[in-house]
Amino acid sequence: MRIGILTGGGDCPGLNAVIRAVTRKGLKEGWEIWGIVEGWRGLMGDGWFEPLRLESVSGILRRGGTVLRTSRDNPFKIPGGADEVLANVKKNKIDALVVVGGEGTMKLSKKFFDRGIPLVGVPKTIDNDIWGTDLTFGFDTAVNTAMEVIDKLHSTAESHNRVLVVEVMGHYTGWIAWAAGLASGSDLIIIPEHPTGLKEICEVIEARFARGKYFSIVVVAEGAKISLEKGKPGDYIWQPGTDAAGHPRLGGIGEVLAKKIEEKTGFEARPVTLGYIQRGGSPSAFDRVLATRFGVFAVEMIKGKKFGQMVALKGTEITAVPLEEAAKQLKTVPEEYYKTAEVFFG
Numbered sequence: 525m526r527i528g529i530l531t532g533g534g535d536c537p538g539l540n541a542v543i544r545a546v547t548r549k550g551l552k553e554g555w556e557i558w559g560i561v562e563g564w565r566g567l568m569g570d571g572w573f574e575p576l577r578l579e580s581v582s583g584i585l586r587r588g589g590t591v592l593r594t595s596r597d598n599p600f601k602i603p604g605g606a607d608e609v610l611a612n613v614k615k616n617k618i619d620a621l622v623v624v625g626g627e628g629t630m631k632l633s634k635k636f637f638d639r640g641i642p643l644v645g646v647p648k649t650i651d652n653d654i655w656g657t658d659l660t661f662g663f664d665t666a667v668n669t670a671m672e673v674i675d676k677l678h679s680t681a682e683s684h685n686r687v688l689v690v691e692v693m694g695h696y697t698g699w700i701a702w703a704a705g706l707a708s709g710s711d712l713i714i715i716p717e718h719p720t721g722l723k724e725i726c727e728v729i730e731a732r733f734a735r736g737k738y739f740s741i742v743v744v745a746e747g748a749k750i751s752l753e754k755g756k757p758g759d760y761i762w763q764p765g766t767d768a769a770g771h772p773r774l775g776g777i778g779e780v781l782a783k784k785i786e787e788k789t790g791f792e793a794r795p796v797t798l799g800y801i802q803r804g805g806s807p808s809a810f811d812r813v814l815a816t817r818f819g820v821f822a823v824e825m826i827k828g829k830k831f832g833q834m835v836a837l838k839g840t841e842i843t844a845v846p847l848e849e850a851a852k853q854l855k856t857v858p859e860e861y862y863k864t865a866e867v868f869f870g
């Protein structure tokens with residue numbers, strides 16, 4: 525058996541743990557493991573492969589990012605790209621693929637599975653927004669990183685009587701904001717799933733001031749929509765340009781909101797954007813264990829010919845779900861989770 529493994533989309537901590545697990549388990553099965561370089565890009569053109577041996581994965585468990593590197597290339601948007609992927613899999617006699625990626629990558633995997641590539645998906649993303657799995661690896665590390673930064677921000681915010689508006693990632697969902705905000709005891713959490721307005725936000729900050737708390741930490745998800753003017757619904761705030769897959773890039777709500785809060789309340793407000801810090805660095809123990817379990821299970825799925833499915837965590841058990849389930853919608857923060865966070869606002 526010859527197995528190919530690729531990592532697609534944005535990187536996240538734990539990808540190397542999957543690569544290591546698939547390689548070590550696959551080698552034990554007597555298989556050949558080929559690393560595909562830079563996501564789907566490595567299956568286009570002449571193809572770009574690296575054989576993965578025991579020594580290739582030695583010492584990578586604790587490393588962030590992906591040793592195979594990644595890209596957001598979408599072969600269906602590149603002329604001839606999808607055919608090149610199919611041709612490369614055939615020409616190189618790859619019996620099955622392990623595709624490690626986020627929601628977009630799972631959608632692409634489904635399309636390639638429908639076109640005849642035997643593959644299994646492994647869900648990754650710091651955003652934790654993939655339907656069908658209770659958690660994705662990378663999320664725990666990102667939340668811990670954000671929590672540590674917010675912990676540090678507390679002392680400086682308090683010393684200067686400032687409102688610090690901390691913008692975190694999460695794409696169109698508020699998982700990172702919700703979890704990091706809750707874990708750090710932030711004073712207000714704003715997420716896309718629970719739209720709000722400037723007036724309500726300022727009321728929380730003013731109420732804190734009235735009870736002698738002259739500083740506030742506001743955590744805002746990059747995908748939050750905030751109504752900044754009475755009667756006008758909020759909208760996404762974008763960065764200029766698009767990513768390699770042609771998607772618009774979220775970002776900038778923290779800066780916009782800090783300015784508006786300062787104008788409306790008169791309190792000094794500053795934005796802090798965590799950005800790629802959340803995606804970088806060594807995976808937490810939780811993410812290393814989850815990613816390793818996912819990797820080993822992916823090989824078991826290939827052994828059992830359970831193609832067209834994605835590894836998933838359900839409760840504490842690892843299982844498999846059809847790729848179409850994973851690709852059909854985003855997993856968002858339930859309202860009751862938000863209600864728990866609300867208890868601590870103000």
Ligand code: F6P
Pocket residue numbers: 534626649650651693694695746767773774803
């Ligand atoms: O999906 C992970 C993520 O980090 C999102 O939270 C964020 O919106 C996006 O990727 C940023 O992507 P890029 O690497 O293209 O800037």
